[in-house]
Amino acid sequence: MAVKTLEDLFLHALSDMASGEKQLTKALPKLAKAATNPALKNAFTAHLGETQGQIERIDQVVDLLELKLKRIKCVAMEGLVEEGAEVIEEIDAGPVRDAGLINAAQKVEHYEIASRGTLCALGRQLGYTEAVKLLKQTLDEEKSTDEKLSMIAQGGANEEADDAPAARKGKKAA
Template sequence: MAEEKTLDDLFLDTLKDIYYAEKQIVKNLPKMAKAATAPELKAGFEQHAEETQGHIDRLEQVFELIGKPARGKTCDAILGILEEGKSIMEDFKGTVALDAGLVSSAQAVEHYEIARYGTLKTWAIQMGLTDAAALLDATLKEEVATDKKLSQVATSVANRKAA
């Protein structure tokens, strides 16, 4: 019979997943910034790289709060999303559609993060981890704000240029 798993186990597993994902994202944002042609998109990626380091720091605090080492677990989902972004950078390099493709890729990353942080925050509340929930909520709010900024860049600059 399989070992009984609890919400604690699921929380830790998902925490490791998003920790790994954030580490991969922070490595990829400078590449996206370099590829972007619109100054506001380039600046947005650079700013989000700094913000992402803060997300990693918060996750490390959550690991500390639950008494576990900060370790990642390979996240195939984020690797796939980032691979799609690399393909867009290669396939659309030098075209008017590049920035629109970069925004699309970045929003796929943001939506994945929003889903993970929302779930983790809800579980932390359920488990009575109010300090962890507050840290996760702070990151969730930043991810939602980044998604809104990306939508703004898409509609005001990138999509128009691509059309």
């Protein structure tokens, strides 16, 4: 796709976002299944519902602006999803894996926050006021999900991982 104008860039970013969200709908159930911390499982499950709503919002933006999404693959999300899969494959179930899943999920959220913020800025520049309102809802949800993940980590998940026997192995006595 040749990007020559801000409109082209907006469409490219929106198409990329749509691809990323669809990839995420396939990854989130796997993350939820792999998590052992109940709050983390619930966060992944809740975010799946939000993500499905975010895809619907993209469709609303497309209809509102009379756009046709480009068939592209979000390679950044593909890599982030792969990192989550590696955590599942390489770390035994338990608190250490949960800490790794939080890390992988927050990388996704930070990517989404940056992408959505840029898309909102482009939309404002182009005068897409109603579309920006929809996109801002998604941006706010991503920020909220990131905060929830931080709270889960700080609320004991990382502490549980630190107390795990394998984690203690490498620590020196104080």
